[in-house]
Amino acid sequence: MAKVLLDYPGSEGTQTDFGLPLLCFAAFDGLENAAQLLIERGGYLHGTDSRYGRNALSWAIFKRNRKVTELLLQTPGLDWDNTDLRGRAPLFISAIANDEKSFKTLRSRGSDVHRPDRFGLTPLFVAVQRGAIGIVRDILENHPLQQEPRDRFGRSLTWWMWATGNTNMRDLVIGYGMQVEDEGQQSKGQTYKHSYLNSIESPCEICTISVDAAGQSMELGSGGRKYRICQICHDFGASNMDFASGRGVSRK
Numbered sequence: 001m002a003k004v005l006l007d008y009p010g011s012e013g014t015q016t017d018f019g020l021p022l023l024c025f026a027a028f029d030g031l032e033n034a035a036q037l038l039i040e041r042g043g044y045l046h047g048t049d050s051r052y053g054r055n056a057l058s059w060a061i062f063k064r065n066r067k068v069t070e071l072l073l074q075t076p077g078l079d080w081d082n083t084d085l086r087g088r089a090p091l092f093i094s095a096i097a098n099d100e101k102s103f104k105t106l107r108s109r110g111s112d113v114h115r116p117d118r119f120g121l122t123p124l125f126v127a128v129q130r131g132a133i134g135i136v137r138d139i140l141e142n143h144p145l146q147q148e149p150r151d152r153f154g155r156s157l158t159w160w161m162w163a164t165g166n167t168n169m170r171d172l173v174i175g176y177g178m179q180v181e182d183e184g185q186q187s188k189g190q191t192y193k194h195s196y197l198n199s200i201e202s203p204c205e206i207c208t209i210s211v212d213a214a215g216q217s218m219e220l221g222s223g224g225r226k227y228r229i230c231q232i233c234h235d236f237g238a239s240n241m242d243f244a245s246g247r248g249v250s251r252k
Helices: 002-007 022-029 032-041 056-062 066-073 090-096 100-109 123-129 133-142 157-164 169-175 231-235
Strands: 217-222 225-230
Touching (some): 022 056, 032 066, 056 066, 066 100, 123 133, 217 231
């Protein structure tokens, strides 16, 4: 299939509603042979989709396509630390996917484990949300924090522990020297359903957790630019302005 597309005039076109370039499409669908052929042909390594601005490596990691991920990580010239339109590098995406192997590889290459996205979230927040103990340990063993972080909506790491039911993380981060809020601080009834925390289906475009985990969701934006967020993020003040072009974006 990939060879047919490549040999057909205009084959540099995009696929799916996300506007995926060919290599991103192969990564998205886990098409290892197609990805290998595209890499050999050259000229496809730097493409990103039109909706999220993610590259092929981020899509392979997000969709948990292990073989394509390994192939791309071994490909010279690949943008392994490039951030998307939300300010999220492949390292951040590996925390979303709870892909400990890719996370360690990218961290060892120098990707910043504490780089915030445009919403103030970092891989540590995402790992705590999902109860990804291995990634939390890897972050704090190599890049410890003394001060407990907060996202741009004022939600602390402790708040996220309560909201997701991952309160066992509290003793873990304290053990690495982090000063956290009082144990009594709770999420005030705003909680996520634990069974959905590791789903990559229908993610809230702010907190990254499946909107099904929050019970309700809402759609922001209009026309071809619509963004689905969970009710909890909306309750904390998320709005259309959070997706305004250029706001808070950190691109490399």
